[in-house]
């Protein structure tokens with residue numbers, strides 16, 4: 001079976017997008033996801049995205065990290081899919097129903113309402129999620145936020161100096177996080193500007209993470225460090241994040257189609 005795909009990215013966080021809205025695909029096993037995502041032997045991506053039909057939305061979007069695991073949310077991929085759909089849409093994800101508005105090589109997404117209760121993150125036991133009494137070396141007292149998927153956010157003097165390649169996996173796999181966690185290290189430049197690096201659950205260091213930008217912006221706003229709209233600068237570029245008085249987060253930023261192709265399913269199954 002030949003399967004067409006789009007290769008897309010949002011600020012360098014890249015995706016292989018498969019369209020199963022009209023023609024169903026065979027069952028997607030974790031090993032197939034890993035093989036397609038492999039940058040040496042496969043097509044290569046941080047996340048594999050599958051579009052499916054939905055009775056409640058324009059389409060459903062399934063999200064798989066490059067380690068093969070299926071997850072609830074991906075901000076950058078939602079903007080990429082918004083661009084593919086080409087008109088205002090509602091996209092059903094495991095993390096919630098998202099309203100999207102495409103622009104010219106960009107898109108805005110209503111990312112829904114963030115959650116802060118310890119069991120909604122989820123954490124293994126009850127604690128204050130605005131200043132968690134935990135630490136890993138120089139990373140201490142993070143904020144925990146669920147924006148469809150789980151995040152912890154550490155505010156530091158200089159986020160470029162943090163050894164995220166070693167601390168990220170330690171924190172991701174800590175038993176405090178029963179569903180693992182995305183790890184954000186952020187430096188607040190001023191009330192409208194944040195610098196961010198992200199260790200993504202199931203994908204490692206990426207050029208950008210849309211949900212990480214949302215979680216970090218909301219965490220900074222809850223801590224009283226930032227205004228209700230901020231520019232979040234990631235290694236791959238900048239996202240604008242707002243947290244409205246209706247409690248909804250809005251994310252705006254670029255999305256890019258890199259190329260299209262097709263592959264033989266049996267080569268990866």
Ligand SMILES: N[C@@H](CCC[C@H](N)C(=O)O)C(=O)O
Pocket residue numbers: 013046047065071072073074075076077149150182200201202203206208209210211212
């Ligand atoms: N790159 C994404 C997030 C992808 C999922 C994440 N790694 C998780 O496991 O929750 C984004 O742009 O939000």
